[in-house]
Amino acid sequence: MPDHSPVRIGVSACLLGRDCRYDGKHKRDSLLCDTLGQRFQCVPICPEVELGLPTPRPAMQLQRRAGEIRLVVPEQEKDLTEAMLAYARRRVAALAEEGVCGFVLKSKSPSCGIWDVPVYEDAAAASQSGRGLFAETLMTRLPNLPVEDQRRLQDARLRENWIARVFAYARNSAP
Numbered sequence: 567m568p569d570h571s572p573v574r575i576g577v578s579a580c581l582l583g584r585d586c587r588y589d590g591k592h593k594r595d596s597l598l599c600d601t602l603g604q605r606f607q608c609v610p611i612c613p614e615v616e617l618g619l620p621t622p623r624p625a626m627q628l629q630r631r632a633g634e635i636r637l638v639v640p641e642q643e644k645d646l647t648e649a650m651l652a653y654a655r656r657r658v659a660a661l662a663e664e665g666v667c668g669f670v671l672k673s674k675s676p677s678c679g680i681w682d683v684p685v686y687e688d689a690a691a692a693s694q695s696g697r698g699l700f701a702e703t704l705m706t707r708l709p710n711l712p713v714e715d716q717r718r719l720q721d722a723r724l725r726e727n728w729i730a731r732v733f734a735y736a737r738n739s740a741p
């Protein structure tokens with residue numbers, strides 16, 4: 567019997583309208599919600615909330631310390647790198663088990679951003695080229711999974727290309 571259940575994708579929860587950002591707000595992306603909601607079953611994931619952090623919460627940032635990228639909460643002088651990596655490894659393994667076939671991630675987030683996350687050195691922004699720790703774990707552990715940045719999916723051509731890759735991934739991973 568062919569499986570007609572909808573293809574599942576993971577989506578940064580704030581893009582779907584969940585009030586889970588550090589400031590207690592969301593970043594609902596109407597275009598994505600309308601387009602993707604019609605074609606996929608969206609699984610909302612907020613790595614920071616799933617890590618057990620409250621909403622609202624002090625903002626986090628990536629910092630380069632002794633050559634390593636760390637996830638820190640400057641206001642509390644807390645380093646959440648190990649906790650986030652441990653959570654991300656567990657969650658990504660579970661997502662693979664659940665049959666997620668693609669992922670859309672919020673840009674610029676120190677947890678979810680793919681390409682353009684500020685990396686701070688001391689108090690100054692040193693570069694805009696870091697990757698959030700959840701995104702890094704997802705893309706390292708599931709290298710063939712179609713993962714995209716929400717902003718790139720505003721482009722219709724890139725969006726259709728990504729959607730085609732998600733369906734191909736679903737076909738190739740079907741039992």
Ligand code: SF4
Binds near residue numbers: 580672
């Ligand atoms: S960007 Fe990621 S970690 Fe931040 S609120 Fe959105 S889903 Fe949560």
